[in-house]
Amino acid sequence: MNFVEELRWRGMLHDIMPGTEDLLNKGMASGYIGFDPTADSLHVGSLAQIMTLIHFQRAGHKPYALVGGATGMVGDPSGKSAERNLLSEDALQHNLNGIKGQLEKFLDFECGANSAKMVNNYDWFKDFTFLDFIRDVGKHITVNYMMAKDSVKNRISGDTGMSFTEFSYQLVQGYDFYYLWKHENCILQMGGSDQWGNIVTGTEFIRRKDAGEAYALTTQLIKKSDGSKFGKTEGGNIWLDPAKTSPYQFYQFWLNASDDDAKSYIRIFTLFDKETIEALEAEHNTAPHLRVLQKALAKDITVRVHGEAEYEKAIKSSEFLFGSTGIEFLNELNDAEVISLFSGVPNYTVSLAELTGGIGVLDLLAVKTTVFPSKGEAKKTIQGGGVSINRVKIVADTEVFNASNLINNKFLVAQKGKKNYYLIILE
RNA sequence: GGGGGGAUACCAGAGCGGUCAAAUGGGGCGGACUGUAAAUCCGCUGCUUCGGCUACGAAGGUUCGAAUCCUUCUCCCCCCA
Numbered sequence: 001m002n003f004v005e006e007l008r009w010r011g012m013l014h015d016i017m018p019g020t021e022d023l024l025n026k027g028m029a030s031g032y033i034g035f036d037p038t039a040d041s042l043h044v045g046s047l048a049q050i051m052t053l054i055h056f057q058r059a060g061h062k063p064y065a066l067v068g069g070a071t072g073m074v075g076d077p078s079g080k081s082a083e084r085n086l087l088s089e090d091a092l093q094h095n096l097n098g099i100k101g102q103l104e105k106f107l108d109f110e111c112g113a114n115s116a117k118m119v120n121n122y123d124w125f126k127d128f129t130f131l132d133f134i135r136d137v138g139k140h141i142t143v144n145y146m147m148a149k150d151s152v153k154n155r156i157s158g159d160t161g162m163s164f165t166e167f168s169y170q171l172v173q174g175y176d177f178y179y180l181w182k183h184e185n186c187i188l189q190m191g192g193s194d195q196w197g198n199i200v201t202g203t204e205f206i207r208r209k210d211a212g213e214a215y216a217l218t219t220q221l222i223k224k225s226d227g228s229k230f231g232k233t234e235g236g237n238i239w240l241d242p243a244k245t246s247p248y249q250f251y252q253f254w255l256n257a258s259d260d261d262a263k264s265y266i267r268i269f270t271l272f273d274k275e276t277i278e279a280l281e282a283e284h285n286t287a288p289h290l291r292v293l294q295k296a297l298a299k300d301i302t303v304r305v306h307g308e309a310e311y312e313k314a315i316k317s318s319e320f321l322f323g324s325t326g327i328e329f330l331n332e333l334n335d336a337e338v339i340s341l342f343s344g345v346p347n348y349t350v351s352l353a354e355l356t357g358g359i360g361v362l363d364l365l366a367v368k369t370t371v372f373p374s375k376g377e378a379k380k381t382i383q384g385g386g387v388s389i390n391r392v393k394i395v396a397d398t399e400v401f402n403a404s405n406l407i408n409n410k411f412l413v414a415q416k417g418k419k420n421y422y423l424i425i426l427e
Numbered sequence: 428g429g430g431g432g433g434a435u436a437c438c439a440g441a442g443c444g445g446u447c448a449a450a451u452g453g454g455g456c457g458g459a460c461u462g463u464a465a466a467u468c469c470g471c472u473g474c475u476u477c478g479g480c481u482a483c484g485a486a487g488g489u490u491c492g493a494a495u496c497c498u499u500c501u502c503c504c505c506c507c508a
Contacts, residue, residue, distance in 0.1 A: 255463070256464075257464080258465050261464090261465095287462095289461085289464085290462080321463090322463050374474065376475070377471090377472085380470095383470090385459095385470095386456080386458065417456075
């Protein structure tokens with residue numbers, strides 16, 4: 001199956017420039033996707049782009065991952081309603097290093113002719129002077145053309161306006177494409193559907209400057225079936241970096257996908273073939289409450305991102321926290337085992353001496369720890385029946401805890417809502 | 428340069444002298460139902476030692492009393508030149 005067909009049946013394809021498929025069918029081609037260094041880790045949203053590159057490579061093509069050291073300094077206006085804050089050079093460098101390390105885990109950089117390659121556009125922009133840029137690049141693209149782009153139009157007709165810096169972004173990205181086309185024979189740029197305008201500026205630039213041919217392909221923006229934004233939870237973004245999103249939280253994120261979402265995610269984020277996926281769906285439909293689909297999805301991605309061992313730990317934690325195992329089960333474990341079981345959930349350390357004298361729930365959850373940001377909020381949630389300690393619902397905000405409430409003389413397990421656990425360690 | 432409009436909680440957006448910690452919608456959080464879904468319904472959504480305290484762009488002023496009236500300042504938008 002060729003690359004485009006692959007994306008198509010998985011529901012990933014959004015838009016493709018005419019001729020692209022024919023070109024790819026002729027043999028190995030090089031293509032790239034740019035990654036934004038706005039943070040030092042990629043998140044599940046970027047994972048979709050990584051998957052595109054993986055499919056590209058599996059179809060026998062040569063994938064390039066571009067990290068935007070230069071474009072990161074400018075800021076992409078696409079999909080943004082307000083001017084972006086610029087990152088300092090140091091922060092940018094730090095972010096680039098983090099992202100590079102992650103990309104290396106997904107693509108094969110040593111498989112011969114179609115080995116993946118990583119490039120940083122800062123390398124070709126750092127010595128590019130402003131005058132050279134406006135003469136060699138700016139001259140080929142009219143302002144009229146740039147103004148017609150949705151990302152620009154939206155901002156100009158909106159309230160916030162747009163700086164010259166962001167306006168020029170599409171030229172900078174357009175030049176990236178030209179540079180890679182010229183020096184690396186990169187003939188295709190891919191990206192999320194919000195990147196179409198930027199990518200096409202690149203193909204246009206290549207055509208006008210060197211009368212060259214280059215192609216564009218974009219993938220569907222991932223949306224949840226309820227319309228809300230993909231990749232965010234109460235805790236914020238879901239990151240690939242285990243220090244930012246623990247493997248347990250990562251596993252939980254996928255496990256919690258709704259049925260509809262799971263059906264689309266499993267096509268996008270796993271490499272299972274069509275038959276396997278359809279079989280899983282059939283199985284899921286006969287007993288939806290077992291959530292076979294979500295489990296298969298969560299397992300596959302967690303193993304690929306964090307490894308088998310972390311997946312096993314996430315499963316164990318999940319089974320305990322959401323299973324029917326009673327809290328007494330903890331008594332059978334030693335301290336290290338308990339801490340490991342809770343390794344994915346936020347934990348706090350409180351002095352044992354203070355607890356001996358008794359600590360009220362409000363102080364415990366809002367002062368000694370930051371389970372709640374204020375006592376007022378803790379109180380309200382308790383009144384709404386949303387707080388448990390050691391799996392027992394708190395009924396009054398005056399309840400006091402002391403050493404006799406400890407599990408293994410060391411722990412308290414707090415819950416906010418059903419899904420949010422916190423481990424309080426007393427020492 | 429001239430004229431006009433505006434700035435309210437996370438966002439949008441009412442309020443235009445007391446009854447305003449501020450309508451309504453969205454978002455968020457919590458509860459019920461359930462499959463740790465979806466949909467639906469319900470509650471909460473400034474802090475507090477529960478006496479109060481701090482809040483409606485900023486600083487002053489009028490008033491017993493201001494988000495609401497006046498003055499100055501800052502920022503934004505629109506029209507004309």
